[in-house]
Amino acid sequence: MTIVNETYDVIIVGGGGAGQRAALETASSGANVALISKVFPTRSHTVSAQGGINAALGNIDKGDSWECHMFDTIRGSDYLGDQDSIEYMCSQASRTVIELEHMGMPFSRNEDGTIYQRAFGGQTLDFGKGGQAHRTCPAADRTGHAMLHTLFQQNVKAKTRFFHEWFAIDLLKSGPQKVSGILAMCLETGELRVFHAKAVVLATGGAGRIYASTTNAYSCTGDGLGMVYRAGFPLQDMEMWQFHPTGVAGVGCLITEGARGEGGILRNSEGERYMERYAPIQKDLACRDVVSRSSALEMKAGRGCGPRGDYMHLDLTHLPQETLQERLPGISDLARTFANVDVSKEPIPVVPTCHYMMGGIPTNKYGQVLTQDKLGKDTFVEGLYAAGECACVSVHGANRLGANSLLEIVVFGRAVGHHINDHIGDIAHEKNAEFDASLEKALGRVGFWRQGGGGESIDEVIQDMKKIMQEDFGVFRDGKNMQEGLAKLDVVRRRLAHASISDKSLAFNTRLVSAFELENMMAVAYTTAMAALARKESRGAHSRVDFPDRDDKNWHKHSLAFEGDRASTRAVNMQPNHVDPFPLQEREH
Amino acid sequence: MQTDEQDASNRVRWRCRRGMLELDSILTDFFDRHYHVLSFNEKALFEQLLQLEDQQLFQWFLSENLEGADDFIPIIQLVRELHP
Ligand SMILES: Cc1cc2nc3c(=O)[nH]c(=O)nc-3n(C[C@H](O)[C@H](O)[C@H](O)COP(=O)(O)OP(=O)(O)OC[C@H]3O[C@@H](n4cnc5c(N)ncnc54)[C@H](O)[C@@H]3O)c2cc1C
Numbered sequence: 001m002t003i004v005n006e007t008y009d010v011i012i013v014g015g016g017g018a019g020q021r022a023a024l025e026t027a028s029s030g031a032n033v034a035l036i037s038k039v040f041p042t043r044s045h046t047v048s049a050q051g052g053i054n055a056a057l058g059n060i061d062k063g064d065s066w067e068c069h070m071f072d073t074i075r076g077s078d079y080l081g082d083q084d085s086i087e088y089m090c091s092q093a094s095r096t097v098i099e100l101e102h103m104g105m106p107f108s109r110n111e112d113g114t115i116y117q118r119a120f121g122g123q124t125l126d127f128g129k130g131g132q133a134h135r136t137c138p139a140a141d142r143t144g145h146a147m148l149h150t151l152f153q154q155n156v157k158a159k160t161r162f163f164h165e166w167f168a169i170d171l172l173k174s175g176p177q178k179v180s181g182i183l184a185m186c187l188e189t190g191e192l193r194v195f196h197a198k199a200v201v202l203a204t205g206g207a208g209r210i211y212a213s214t215t216n217a218y219s220c221t222g223d224g225l226g227m228v229y230r231a232g233f234p235l236q237d238m239e240m241w242q243f244h245p246t247g248v249a250g251v252g253c254l255i256t257e258g259a260r261g262e263g264g265i266l267r268n269s270e271g272e273r274y275m276e277r278y279a280p281i282q283k284d285l286a287c288r289d290v291v292s293r294s295s296a297l298e299m300k301a302g303r304g305c306g307p308r309g310d311y312m313h314l315d316l317t318h319l320p321q322e323t324l325q326e327r328l329p330g331i332s333d334l335a336r337t338f339a340n341v342d343v344s345k346e347p348i349p350v351v352p353t354c355h356y357m358m359g360g361i362p363t364n365k366y367g368q369v370l371t372q373d374k375l376g377k378d379t380f381v382e383g384l385y386a387a388g389e390c391a392c393v394s395v396h397g398a399n400r401l402g403a404n405s406l407l408e409i410v411v412f413g414r415a416v417g418h419h420i421n422d423h424i425g426d427i428a429h430e431k432n433a434e435f436d437a438s439l440e441k442a443l444g445r446v447g448f449w450r451q452g453g454g455g456e457s458i459d460e461v462i463q464d465m466k467k468i469m470q471e472d473f474g475v476f477r478d479g480k481n482m483q484e485g486l487a488k489l490d491v492v493r494r495r496l497a498h499a500s501i502s503d504k505s506l507a508f509n510t511r512l513v514s515a516f517e518l519e520n521m522m523a524v525a526y527t528t529a530m531a532a533l534a535r536k537e538s539r540g541a542h543s544r545v546d547f548p549d550r551d552d553k554n555w556h557k558h559s560l561a562f563e564g565d566r567a568s569t570r571a572v573n574m575q576p577n578h579v580d581p582f583p584l585q586e587r588e589h
Numbered sequence: 590m591q592t593d594e595q596d597a598s599n600r601v602r603w604r605c606r607r608g609m610l611e612l613d614s615i616l617t618d619f620f621d622r623h624y625h626v627l628s629f630n631e632k633a634l635f636e637q638l639l640q641l642e643d644q645q646l647f648q649w650f651l652s653e654n655l656e657g658a659d660d661f662i663p664i665i666q667l668v669r670e671l672h673p
Contacts (some may be wrong), residue, residue, distance in 0.1 A: 039606055047608035047643045144608075145644045165603070187603060218606055218613040253611050333651040334611065337672070508599035 025417020
């Protein structure tokens with residue numbers, strides 16, 4: 001098969017909020033930009049985000065400030081977040097939201113016409129001393145949808161070239177630390193194409209599908225992470241996964257934190273509001289990791305609900321009908337469809353469910369992808385950027401605050417665009433022997449699945465991987481289980497090397513896509529398992545029974561995992577540019 | 590050789606991939622269990638439905654509100670009835 005080559009200034013992989021924001025920034029300054037997305041861009045996972053986007057606009061709380069937002073984000077991250085990146089994100093938040101408003105994003109309004117702001121977990125006034133803040137800006141309960149549509153319209157105007165239903169397979173390198181393009185496949189025809197670019201931006205979103213129970217859509221398979229891993233660059237803080245306390249039991253569908261923000265209460269089988277015991281101040285609105293772990297503890301203590309005691313109750317029965325109808329309309333429908341529950345009469349069965357990946361592709365605050373030389377010194381990969389959930393910039397550290405993710409994707413999508421615009425003039429297109437070798441290798445992977453046969457089906461490999469991740473690397477972690485889990489995962493990983501797919505067709509070969517996605521998920525799962533076993537402390541979402549305390553002396557650092565089981569660490573940035581660093585403190589709830 | 594019909598069916602299955610887990614679950618489940626027995630017209634309607642926005646589908650599949658669904662009402666009702 002002859003392979004068509006195309007050349008752009010910038011290739012963006014991913015059409016969610018991060019990819020589209022980066023595309024807009026580069027295309028509107030005149031660059032020739034192609035955006036590749038495996039699904040139609042407005043069907044990216046960003047469309048799921050209901051609750052809102054954080055910015056200390058102060059429309060409800062006059063005393064709110066970006067510095068308070070920064071403090072909450074650092075504290076929420078259990079001090080693993082990089083303070084320079086968090087400072088950048090929080091200081092840019094208000095202008096970013098207002099920029100979206102000016103692009104036409106239909107935010108909900110207060111009576112005086114300003115943007116409405118609701119309460120979300122982990123938000124405080126006066127650096128933790130002033131009580132609950134209202135910092136989350138919603139567009140009804142469809143904030144992500146509104147954001148994607150707004151950005152899509154702007155991109156059409158800016159002449160971004162969209163390749164939707166194209167699947168990015170691998171990065172193409174023209175040097176050990178230089179990326180000059182990607183190999184992608186058109187889903188409609190099965191055609192393979194080489195896209196040359198001065199800058200490649202990965203914005204491929206999360207990877208929650210590695211767990212058996214997740215709120216993530218089917219497309220969240222960590223493709224960008226797999227590509228980076230195979231290219232020999234590291235993944236960072238992969239042990240850090242946020243479990244949302246309220247996924248509908250058995251299905252995974254998310255009941256937004258807004259439900260507790262509007263007054264919903266978690267109860268155990270005795271009807272007790274157990275969060276009062278675990279987090280006397282913030283109660284049901286404590287950080288997600290705290291709430292998830294508390295629910296898991298209740299179930300372990302035999303106070304779970306239902307015949308098997310394997311879920312908790314989210315009680316909304318005391319909320320006024322108007323609140324349910326006006327502020328939480330989708331929740332009633334979700335509960336009815338997926339749990340057969342009428343929320344005005346019965347509680348919703350919920351469990352902690354994998355929701356968000358804090359780790360990912362390490363970048364600096366300009367979105368440049370970082371790697372390390374043999375001596376452990378940070379260097380960046382020329383021509384490669386990452387933004388959004390696939391990146392670890394790291395603003396969420398060990399735990400993300402609700403509504404900080406939509407903020408991150410637009411702030412750093414734009415930051416990547418800025419950096420590319422400033423440097424693209426210095427970069428040349430590169431195609432050399434190393435590029436050809438890298439293309440050969442990528443084509444070899446395609447050939448393996450297209451031509452191979454007779455091996456085990458990928459379905460069982462997927463199920464086994466998810467089961468191990470759920471059981472041994474979920475909310476509760478302990479050295480012995482994880483050791484066994486890692487050994488089992490290693491076997492499953494080896495099985496993948498001998499698996500095959502029976503469908504050899506070209507058009508919309510969903511089995512082939514699933515095989516590529518599984519390879520990517522396996523990289524994510526394996527690095528998660530390695531990093532979780534290695535981090536011998538409890539911090540944020542990473543909670544170990546055998547190491548229950550945070551250990552700042554030995555573990556106040558990012559973990560890095562490379563292909564070939566190489567592991568390393570990086571220092572956490574404690575040097576913001578405009579404010580004093582926030583020193584380490586114990587978290588209180 | 591792959592037939593046009595198989596190609597079409599693969600295409601429809603891919604387009605059941607959405608931005609929301611709820612829709613992935615409802616649509617993929619429906620596709621895997623029932624799509625092959627649909628009539629030609631029902632298949633066409635289902636594929637047209639998949640071209641619409643996630644928020645729209647979410648409303649039609651998850652709420653009582655079928656406003657604007659018009660021609661799609663029969664296929665929406667079928668998907669809803671067959672949802673486990
Ligand atoms: C149910 C739910 C509710 C949420 N609510 C909120 C909220 O209220 N506030 C908040 O701040 N955050 C929320 N989040 C988190 C937030 O929605 C996500 O972190 C964020 O939208 C991720 O955006 P993204 O642009 O990084 O990726 P995505 O929106 O996931 O986009 C990824 C893109 O990459 C493309 N892609 C992936 N792999 C490939 C490949 N191999 N080839 C080509 N294209 C590829 C996809 O097609 C897609 O276009 C929520 C998450 C969930 C699951």
